[in-house]
Amino acid sequence: MANKINTKEKEAVRQENIEATVSKTEQFFKNYGKTIWTVLLAILVVGAAVLAYGKFIYTPQCQEAMEQAFPAEQNFQNQEFELALNGDGNIPGFAQIIDEYGAKAGKAVYLYAGICELQLGDNEAALSYLNKYKGKEPILAGRAEACKGDAYVALDDYDSAVKCFADAVKANGDNLLAATYLLKEGLAYEAMGKKEKALECYKTIQDRYSASVEAYDISKYIARVSE
DSSP: OHHHHHHHHHHHHHHHHHHHHHHHHHHHHHHHHHHHHHHHHHHHHHHHHHHHHIIIIIHHHHHHHHHHHHHHHHHHHTTOHHHHHHOOSSSOOHHHHHHHHTTTTOTHHHHHHHHHHHHTTOHHHHHHHHTTOOOOOHHHHHHHHHHHHHHHHHTTOHHHHHHHHHHHHHHHTTSTHHHHHHHHHHHHHHHTTOHHHHHHHHHHHHHHOTTSHHHHTHHHHHHHHHO
């Protein structure tokens, strides 16, 4: 009998707790319901606006930007760097595409523009574009760093150059392109008078990238800095 009483008491307490919780919840929505619905409505409106922008504005702009960039990419492949960068009045170059669309044609537009400026001898402008390139693909990221290194060499900033070449090597890992960037790094160290650091670069080419083109005559570089 005592067990039945205890059970009833527990059930009564549980019911009271439920009623108290419901009462608090009702009071909460009574006090803040309008604010909650306003916030939810705002979230829905913002979400709908973002989806609409992506579908009707951003995506079409990206498509348009890529179409505009195609002739510039063709000119770049043909090594017509002035035309690729600045266009001819009828078709835009990378400079105009970046001004109008930013990276909507793809992150590589900054790399293309930077290489064009480098080939045309404007190293400061090349660095301005290359520093904006944020691509993650290893080979392209490595090339961007190496191009920055070339620009710094042309500006006699060898400290910055060797850092860029080292980053290019790191980006490429076991790829034989790393040997190209190691050679550039070594030459930059030589220009700084740091023969031991240059020797490290050349030895790495000899030991780790023996199948590379750079390894074929690396012994002459090693001999030069070992004197």
